[in-house]
Amino acid sequence: MAQAQKRIHYVVEGGVQGVGYRYFTRKHATARDLTGWVRNTQDEKVEGEAQGEKNKITDFLKELNKGPSHATVSKVNHEQRDVVEGEAAFEVRN
Structure with a gap:
């Protein structure tokens, strides 16, 4: 059974x-x-939205807190949003 x-x-x-x-x-x-999706902000942050199974979102947030090797992550804030029906991919926006 698929998770919500x-x-x-x-x-x-x-x-x-x-x-x-x-x-x-x-x-x-x-x-x-x-x-x-994910994009850079004008104030030198990165923002985005992610959707999927709850346990996969939890794992994803752990990775966001680590970041790539050359990044220095000081804080990751997140809040729940309404699910978007029909979204098919994860995109990098400019």
């Missing part, structure tokens, strides 16, 4: 731009069959 879907919005703070963080995020999202 969950969606979160997240904002990552620290040294997370210019270090491949968005592509790291996409890699870990797609490895867990999550959908959503």
Whole structure:
């Protein structure tokens, strides 16, 4: 039986731009069959949304807190959002 879907919005703070963080995020999202998006913000943070099974979202958040090797993650804030029906992929936005 499939788990219920969950969606979160997240904002990552620290040294997370210019270090491949968005592509790291996409890699870990797609490895867990999550959908959503990620982008850089004007204030040097990374934000996005991810949707999938609850346990996979939990694992994904652990990876966001680690980040790629050249990133320095100081904080990851997240909150639950409404599930988006029909979303099929995880994309990197500009």
